[in-house]
Amino acid sequence: MQPDASPAEARAIDWLIRQRDAAFDDWDGFADWLAESPDHAAIYDAIASLDQDLDALPPLAKPVVVTMPIAPRRPSRRAWFGGAMAAALVAVIGLSTVNPFGNADRIETAAGEHRTIKLADGSRIEINGGSVVEIDPDRPRFARLEAGEAMFHVVHRDNDPFVVETGGDRIVDLGTAFNVVRRERQTSVAVSEGIVLYNPDRDKVRLVAGKAIEARDGDRRPPIVQDVDVASVGGWRSGLLVYNGAPLAVVAEDLKRTAGMEVQVTPAAAALSFRGALIIDANRDRTISDLAALSGTRARRQGDGWILTR
Incomplete structure (x- = not known):
């Protein structure tokens, strides 16, 4: 990053680096920081997108945070994980x-x-x-x-x-x-x-x-x-799916139900666990790419959908 990064950008970089540690467990602190300002979500998303080492992130340890533009809605911690991006998301x-x-x-x-x-x-x-x-x-x-x-x-x-x-x-x-x-x-x-x-x-x-x-x-x-x-209860209403060790087959089912995304998981990968927060992006390819990177799988296009392999 550039040396003149803003304090918010510096903090986003710090969160990203800390989340690479498989022992990281300060998700509440991360959510509180995101909730401090609606700009924090976009800044974190931009930093994560520019990270050239995404493929090297340890699997099953970090949520990916991405956003899609939507109509405004009153922010609420109950809307989804930590109330972090309620101003940037809307239930469809x-x-x-x-x-x-x-x-x-x-x-x-x-x-x-x-x-x-x-x-x-x-x-x-x-x-x-x-x-x-x-x-x-x-x-x-x-x-x-x-x-x-x-x-x-x-x-x-x-x-x-x-x-x-x-x-x-x-x-x-x-x-x-x-x-x-x-x-x-x-x-x-x-x-x-x-x-x-x-x-x-x-x-x-x-x-x-x-x-x-x-x-x-x-x-x-x-x-x-x-x-x-x-x-996180009912987080699907704002495009957020939160997991704590759910099988990838369940994540694929939720993506289809919530976003209409066709995701198949090979038998060898179906039982792999996913832990973290996955936000449905307007660019569905990016959502799948993030899911694959953080679950230790490989994603490829198959017709109008995707397939995840181990």
Whole structure:
């Protein structure tokens, strides 16, 4: 870099160098620095882009931070990781009529399409791409996530809890905001506000803000409650995907759902873990390049998509 770099540029360089260390764990400090100014995100992104040693970065240790221009939105730590780039990102939410030519009570989104629906009680459901949500006009405090992902913002009522069903699971809300993902034979729940009860008639798992579970169909034991950064819950709404050792196959599935990106992972690479924050860039090639560099894989174009190999 040039010797007359600004203090912000110097600090961005320092963060980049520190993140090369596999033992780096000051992600909260990094997020706080990004949150200090909307310019920090762009500066860090520019520095990372100019780094000629990107391919030498240790895998599984650092998030890549990239941005795409979007309409302004009120910054919020809950919007995504650390509130760092909320001013530079926006959820691609369609507010158009839900299924205007079909069943209005069944909302289906295409890959990369985001929608928000408001319920009669004032609650909101933000629906990610590649998802199916069903509501029932006779049960205004009920929704079913058949597949995909949705963020629920529920208005609290003491004697009338909100119920979300997905797979064979039942999630009872006690006035909160929480994210639910339904994958093949697996349900994930993460809470950013308030409290939810997971399968209160069977597993009796209580989740408060900052807690999450991943439950597989057929498990005899209740799922283990894990810690989660509340700022990352529902981060897909702003184009941010945060992972803590998720298989690459899961990352590929999330990219398709959230951004409509077709990413295949070879069997040899499917179980490789990815740890960090991946932000969907307007230049999709760059997003894939960053993912490959930080996961220790090689990416190549295949038709309209990409394939990751070990």
